[in-house]
Amino acid sequence: MDQKDQGSIEELLEAGDLSAAAGMLADLHPSDVADLLEQADEDRRELLIALLRPQFDAEVLAYLPVDLRDEVIERLEPKALAAAVAELDTDDAVDVIQDLDEDAQQAILANLPPEARALVEEGLTYPEYSAGRLMGRTLVSVPEFWTVGGLLDYLRAAATTDDSDLPAEFYDIFIVDPMHRVVGSVPLSRVLRARRGVKLNEILHKDIRRIPVTMDQEEVARLFRNYGLVSAPVVDAAQRLVGVITVDDVVDVIEEEAEADMLAMGGVGGDDLYRAAASTALSRFRWLAVNVLTALIAAVVIEQFAGTIEKVVALAVLMPIVASMGGNAGTQALTVAVRALATKELTKANAARVIGKEGLVGLFNGLALAVIMGVIAYLWFNSPLIGGVIAAAMVINLVCAGLCGALIPFVLDRMKIDPAVASGVFLTTVTDVVGFLAFLGLATFVLL
Amino acid sequence: MDQKDQGSIEELLEAGDLSAAAGMLADLHPSDVADLLEQADEDRRELLIALLRPQFDAEVLAYLPVDLRDEVIERLEPKALAAAVAELDTDDAVDVIQDLDEDAQQAILANLPPEARALVEEGLTYPEYSAGRLMGRTLVSVPEFWTVGGLLDYLRAAATTDDSDLPAEFYDIFIVDPMHRVVGSVPLSRVLRARRGVKLNEILHKDIRRIPVTMDQEEVARLFRNYGLVSAPVVDAAQRLVGVITVDDVVDVIEEEAEADMLAMGGVGGDDLYRAAASTALSRFRWLAVNVLTALIAAVVIEQFAGTIEKVVALAVLMPIVASMGGNAGTQALTVAVRALATKELTKANAARVIGKEGLVGLFNGLALAVIMGVIAYLWFNSPLIGGVIAAAMVINLVCAGLCGALIPFVLDRMKIDPAVASGVFLTTVTDVVGFLAFLGLATFVLL
Incomplete structure (x- = not known):
């Protein structure tokens, strides 16, 4: 974040101009809001949370260290929190919820819309630190006999319907057979280069890495790193496509794993900067x-x-x-x-x-x-x-x-x-x- | 890599069936070849390099730790090496060359085709550990008055010409003004969802992170991590678009930085596993x-x-x-x-x-x-x-x-x-x- 922005919010808060500060906060990227919360002292943090509460963006939670996340969650009401969590992608929602204690988890789950709740609960059934916890559920998968033109028409139509279940961002189109097993994938840049009449099975990559849903996240990170992946399909035991892992989730894992090793060697169990x-x-x-x-x-x-x-x-x-x-x-x-x-x-x-x-x-x-x-x-x-x-x-x-x-x-x-x-x-x-x-x-x- | 593949290559080498082993090696991902080289002892490594030499894929070098890279490079001839390096993207070529000593650098540069040589030499003029060293040069940039349809036609045409300078993979279309300054970017998934008549300036993200070419790579990594970026434009002092950094380069940086801190705290200057x-x-x-x-x-x-x-x-x-x-x-x-x-x-x-x-x-x-x-x-x-x-x-x-x-x-x-x-x-x-x-x-x- 710009030092400038941070400075101005500080100044507005000092001057007591809370509504202007709230306005600036609303414009910040969630990761910048998380930074502000991290660096604030106790009182300032309370004030910031009060300003954020009415329209709390749950993505902020995904950027907070676990200890601080717990503190922030405690200060939000379950309903407001559930509303915020419902806006997240499933993988981020699982990420936020998994570290909470049982009561807090239930309070949020109970307030989620049924569909989101089912997805999050299913996500929580996968082992901790597994691909299943990391993966997102919304993805684009189409049969292999489709053409590029057909795919474009489908995407354009899906984008205009209201309850579109297209992911906000995606990087690969996954090609599946009738049993919903992954046959291959087509990077978007390949789709864009191909003429409408080209069949997807003419341009798909067959030699792709399929990630078993139970694979340890450290292993997932190694695959992404070794093969320079940007997204990869996650498959269940029957090789059916169940989700997608994108590189931004993996970047967090790489950070966490390196941090965990470093802290462990220093005789520290976990990042405890924000603990009492x-x-x-x-x-x-x-x-x-x-x-x-x-x-x-x-x-x-x-x-x-x-x-x-x-x-x-x-x-x-x-x-x-x-x-x-x-x-x-x-x-x-x-x-x-x-x-x-x-x-x-x-x-x-x-x-x-x-x-x-x-x-x-x-x-x-x-x-x-x-x-x-x-x-x-x-x-x-x-x-x-x-x-x-x-x-x-x-x-x-x-x-x-x-x-x-x-x-x-x-x-x-x-x-x-x-x-x-x-x-x-x-x-x-x-x-x-x-x-x-x-x-x-x-x-x-x-x-x- | 599959333990199986590694096992079979080992077996073929033990059995002296070199041509079969060379065949298997040729099918491996460069990162897997690098793994094999890392785990081999002195003699085995020499044998592997001899098998790889005729059609050496320089991307293998990008996956090797620096010490081992030097050793492998010494065993290749400058001409063969230059031919291999010429196949790399500029950023990977710079990455491979920058750690070599002056003589080895000159030997490779002298054997590169003039155009590639100019790009690599320019890359080497940026400070070490800067965005300039990390960035790739091939990217897709178009004026903002273009439509989605025009962009698709352009990409399809460019893909069929022989000397296409489209990158192998790309994730964002960069929109530039007449001075070649970055106005914004359009993620490919947005292009795919839009109808042909839509103007790019209707769907572009204006609030994007522009990376100064001199920015330290650690800072670049933090931007990618904080804002979940997949690719970002690199600009010179006049805000003109000069390159693109993609997340796979950043994953390496994050690894390197975490490793450097951990090794430093243990009193070790750098990864010295392969040194004498x-x-x-x-x-x-x-x-x-x-x-x-x-x-x-x-x-x-x-x-x-x-x-x-x-x-x-x-x-x-x-x-x-x-x-x-x-x-x-x-x-x-x-x-x-x-x-x-x-x-x-x-x-x-x-x-x-x-x-x-x-x-x-x-x-x-x-x-x-x-x-x-x-x-x-x-x-x-x-x-x-x-x-x-x-x-x-x-x-x-x-x-x-x-x-x-x-x-x-x-x-x-x-x-x-x-x-x-x-x-x-x-x-x-x-x-x-x-x-x-x-x-x-x-x-x-x-x-x-």
Whole structure:
């Protein structure tokens, strides 16, 4: 949105000119309204919602993060909300409704017109994150014996009837057989180039991607990306055409999946920017609690060498360096591996090679850091032995970090555990334990 | 790609039936060929490239990660490569060529037909990561006084001439004035619904997003996502139509940007899965070297309390827990903030609120961890004082971690430094220094 528009609405609200502000709001794109709501503080948000309520455009909800969406929905009345939702395409309506709690869902569904309600309820029966939840229901499908001229006449006639069920926008004409199975599709630009007498089955693409209604949305996104699709037919188990997925829905999925991986690796369950502090703290605590365990295991390892540390206190000064450099190098390997798993670049076929390479990378950087830290420790504590010990520990921990950084996410993925969520804890445990054990163990052996 | 297809090609190669394998390869989608190349080991890759070489489809290059692309290009001859690149749309050709080194670029450009060469060279003059690099040049633009019928006749005629410069696929008709400035656009589905006599200026969308040719690709992606665009006109400084960006290019950008942020936060400069170990190690070393500094600063802090640790060795056992829990909690806040900056959800307008909230979240989880660690430390070392000290240090470090986790990326972003790259080092320094200082400092004060 233009900074200007946003500024003027702010000014109008400051000046108390609510009707002018409401007028400007009505002209904004739903995504811009969503932006305004996101950036407003509590009071301003309440005021904005009050202004939007009389003619609320439910598409705004589709652009809001889930937490904020719940808040906005609570402030709208079920009837007004249902009226707004009824205006949405089925896929957007399902998207908005699916994250609400049971009561809110029922309140909206009960107020929907029967036909829309049936479609939305059917959409909700598909598994979460499946193609069935993403797909729209309105599409253009015609038999293959039609000509381009016949198609144009049909579309022009359909466009002028009042209860037209043509989608607002579409990109492909789907060609179906008498059983309503998809035979192929014709991109609109091909229709436009063809003369009226041309039969659709002369210009259709047969080699198209049909999306099973139960396919996971991540897989759907990969198909769209790999094959540069703009829309694709969704089919049921009998290969019958049941819906269409368009690329704008997929763009959201790609965003969500990338965001989910990034947040998971940072130890955050979901985008919690709009949640209250207490609820955010609670949701993040689980991750911290798991990490306390990791930290305690490392502490127990250190305790085994309490006698050594008491005699050579320099070890206590240096030991966090070994552990944390292992953690950093391991995280590098881990990040590349988690990403490669998400994009299917890391598979069983090349896993051994990738893991071996990470071990080698760990060895190279371990040697480099060994020289640096060895010299620093030697000069700092005037002891070649301490320098030698930290150098050796560095090499051991970084090789280990490289191997485990690639191995852990790969194994978790094989075990059907999301590597983005769980890898970090295991890796830190390894790099802490190995780091302290190697450094303090070697020191005990060499120095005492 | 079907696992089956991949399996059969593997089998044919194993069996040495190269001509059958080459036949199957020729039928594959370029993205599937790219997948095969990615997952092959060195020898297999060489064999695949040899099979592909005679009729190499340059679109395969567009689907390969940069490192692997370089490797494949090296194995092709410049002439064969230029012939392949000449078949690409200008935007894909620019995409493939832009990452090559100067010599390789010149070798390909010299072998391109003059017209294609001029377009590609012009494409390369736009700044990297700009709309100019992303856009395609072939598009359909017509004057606004045309009718739907005239447009259809024009397209049908253009499609049958040999040197047609219609794009293979297009989604919008751009309407231009006599100065070639964009007046509006008509989605194809609107053209199809309109009768022949309808003037284009009756059905055009005037309120469309025009993309300046210098706009950053990240901004382009945000426009497409926010407004659900499928294609958009690119205009020069005089508002003249110079190209078109379609959503498939943008899907790649969204992927790349999300990936870049995630890799940066993990301390990795770019996807290095296909690079050799030595080159990977070198590229990651810079990040590790910066982190050595951080670790050394923490070590210097610890050294100040060497006397205390010598007397109470339990402190050496417990101190890493305080630092690492601060690091974990800070990373949570950091991840949310970096993500919110990337999606423009965190702005100057709500920064104070978000940072304050993170401080509060740190306080809540700090108190919870203080109770847990306080009790554990008390029981472990049978000392209520040690329990009290670690509890207090925990609260201090987690509040600090929350505040800095949100503040650091925000400040870096204001300073035009990529927060995904640089935030982590600063945060770790803070959580380590504050963690050790609070814990050992309090311990010195209370226990000695």
